[in-house]
Amino acid sequence: MKRKSVTSRDVARLAGVSQSAVSRSFSPTAKVSEKTRKKVMEAARELGYRPNTIARSLITRSSRTIAVVTYSLENPFYSFVLEKASRFFQEQGYHLLLFFAPPGRDFDAVIDDIIKSQVEGVLMLAITIDSSQAKAVADFDIPVVIINRTVNHAGISQVGSDNYRGGYWAASHLATLGLSRIAFLAGLVDSSTSGQRQEGFFDGLEEHGLTCHAMDVGNYRYDDACFATRRLFSAHVVPDGIFAANDLMAIAAMEIIRHEFNLSVPDDVSVIGFDDMPMAAWPSHSLTTLRQPVDEMIMKATELLLAQIHGSQTEPQYIKLPVAPMVRRSTRRPARRSPPGPVA
């Protein structure tokens, strides 16, 4: 049945019905007699007919397509989010258009591309956009939900977790361990997440009468985090605690600390990450980290986007979910306190 393009007209002709009868037969809600539908389906099968989704989209002005935008999949946290969210939308009958943010900051072209492609919604994964870009999309009435990044321009729904409190907890935990040379390994410098985690971290240190001993930037990437760690540990006085703005960088730091500087984690250096990606729990790493409720984030984000598409939710939402500390073996045991019994 190899034919270049079988249209509903061809099917109609073969089935001896009108072209609109064919259209109706392929619409689940339309009312067609069983007899007609059967004839149509038979003819369709014989010709190998498939309704042309593009033509349908043009007239219904609904593409049933959602754009997902991400900047990289190096971090397994985001490939996980991508897969989960995609499967969700796929189950809901949506198609997924995937966009990668280009290396530079030239994001406008992608925004333009997204608008032209007539998607019904946009899901952004950790994409930092500025307010003019946000406005460009909003002006086209395309619902947008952004995961794990906040943008100052209102009008865009955001789902994230409590980065500030996460950073604060990290500082408190390291301080309570009795450490004093605590360093921060930052993510992408212009990302809201890294900024908020840092802020909470600094405030937490201050609360314990400490200041940040050193700081470097790993751009949320493995390689960059390795370089940053080498710099931190080439200093005259090396850190005894590190808070990295995500797990990937935390693991990179541990690799370097252990295998290049021959120091022990956690005996010489305690390390804390952020995300709790699956790998963080692998025994080799056993990384103490802040768990982002990723399933809940995905659920909220996808449902929110769908609600906005269906018009049942017009106000943008700003959802901040709590993070949960996962204490594992990359941080040392707390300093000995007075025992519970009578003092010795």
Next chain:
Amino acid sequence: MKRKSVTSRDVARLAGVSQSAVSRSFSPTAKVSEKTRKKVMEAARELGYRPNTIARSLITRSSRTIAVVTYSLENPFYSFVLEKASRFFQEQGYHLLLFFAPPGRDFDAVIDDIIKSQVEGVLMLAITIDSSQAKAVADFDIPVVIINRTVNHAGISQVGSDNYRGGYWAASHLATLGLSRIAFLAGLVDSSTSGQRQEGFFDGLEEHGLTCHAMDVGNYRYDDACFATRRLFSAHVVPDGIFAANDLMAIAAMEIIRHEFNLSVPDDVSVIGFDDMPMAAWPSHSLTTLRQPVDEMIMKATELLLAQIHGSQTEPQYIKLPVAPMVRRSTRRPARRSPPGPVA
């Protein structure tokens, strides 16, 4: 300029030109006077006009869209491939439609979906399809390239690496190390890759007068590989060498061997993987593995798909690239041979 839908007619009216002039102005190849184009662009900007890609696709019958199909992104190897290939197509001006294979074997619905969406090509990542499914797509003259899986039905281009020789090398290497209880950790049982690696592995063992000591299945997944490893090491006689059909499973095996059975890799057990994903080189794992030339695979696959789309390459290609052994520290040093000098 928030308007629900600005069409080329609206722009034409404002610019005082015909609708076709607008269309031409947005087509790089069309011949329009500079004056007209300027007027049009001005009006377009003022109204916030964006050409409707869907309408364009309908008439040009070219969607400039490619479908990428994958079954999971748990394995970083595939998120890497996905990202690289996507960026390539994006740079070539194509859109990417992302499909995940459903959990069960019900792949027909996805195939149907892909055909209906009028994509110009399909890139399958490690997707096992049967010949009827392959035929369904081929009948619609949609070019397909499969990465890392072979399908028996001809007519579909395939890009992979030499799984058989990889398996053979793994067996030889372990045998040369003087090991004798060598086990195989299989991937997805119905995948061609796992089968071919196993075949080469078994033949390699036989060549050295060995047989496979034990075998289990890890489905290419981390968790399943952990379970499989536990079973292998709960046996009366435990393996002293393992060849896993991919890196992810090999690393899982090492985690279990080291941290649950307190054995040493490589002193007690040597482990070999397949893929050489970036993580394999991390010092903690330092996994001996077979490197798949992933960049080359992506390049070949994307170029091949493009060539088929443009009609310059009609015959399906079957490309098998060589793999390269990467010897790291998860396999022990070779057994001492007679020294190069005079025998002691």
Next chain:
DNA sequence: ATGAAAGCGCTAACAA
């Protein structure tokens, strides 16, 4: 170089 007109393949009124 420009405008008028004819569709691309489909859905959705409207009649019958």
Next chain:
DNA sequence: TTGTTAGCGCTTTCAT
């Protein structure tokens, strides 16, 4: 229930 008709927004002849 069915067929007829009118577009969806665009590209592309064909005259001018």
